[in-house]
Amino acid sequence: MVADQIEKLQKMLMGSGKRDDATEGERVFVAIDGPSGTGKSALVAKVALSRKVQMHFDGGVLWVTMGAAAQLAEIANCLRPALQAVSDGSETQPHTLSQTCTAMRAALGPRNCLVIADDLRNTEQLRAIWRCIPTSSTGSRFVLVARxxxxxxDFLTREARIxxxxxxxxxxxxxxxxxxRKAVGMLRRAATLSVGCSTTEAELHALATQTGEVPLAIYQVGRVLGSLLESPNYTTEADHVDVIRVVQAALANAASTSSSSSSPVPLKDGRPEEERRRAAEVFRCAALTLKECLSPHDRAKYLALGALAPPGVILPVHVAAVLWRQDLDRCRLLLLALEQLVLVKYDPAQD
Known part of the structure; x- marks a missing residue:
């Protein structure tokens, strides 16, 4: 995400500053598209949460995530929370999608709201959102986000006839x-396996036994957090929580795995401890691979931090990633949130 994208979206939503420009009927929506992982939702969230935008849309900011909802009833269920946010509660509870759209249009008519329809996947979802838009000029804006x-x-030119x-x-x-994105997927699969959930032996084998001196899969798993730091979609609290959840599971299980176990110990779902140990090894290799890629100066710092950990325990992958990217400022929230689980304490004063 870059500053000019944020500024451009703000102008699209609020106009150029002229009063008539900000209330034109044709400026009621903005379309944002792009592949998964390009930061569409993060960009919209960054703009929507800014003080400037929130002051402009004094009727509130409503976020509707469609996602995989395909049936009309599911689409209606996605819309109802937004309707309740702008409704005074006096209306009869709508049951059908048509009733929900009609009620939303009536509620938004006199208001000045920003309505974000995220993760739109099909024409039916677009039709539902379009039916919620008041036909008369309004200060409300609709942001349509789709891959x-x-x-x-096609929808806006043919059906909406813009x-x-x-x-x-x-x-x-x-x-x-x-x-x-590829590394995140690998990291999630390995973490899922390490906590004993359903993952196939083939996936584990492909992840942990790639050919080559530095397996590509292992290398990318090790780089994942460093890569995320440069990605536009690594900006919101939800993104931090998602990454933290995955890394916590991996670190906790890697640290608790004992190589001296004489026999496999079944997990709750019946999977043997050996598979959990293999998953932990993925993260151990990732950290070691990162260490080899560091500059001599960074490697010395890496080893100094690693010396604080008990013998035989890997340096947490996220610390290695921070050293890899040399971007401590953007990592502070993640590191502090992980402090209770990691074996190397992070002290901002030592930077």
């Missing part, structure tokens, strides 16, 4: 983000 720009373009140029932001996936 497919063609889906948005004649003016569509206000649209197209996010692109850069190479670093693509590597980050």
């Amino acid at each position: 497919s720009g063609e889906l948005l373009q 004649s003016r140029p569509i206000q649209r932001l197209s996010m692109k996936l850069v190479q670093a983000q693509g590597q980050s």
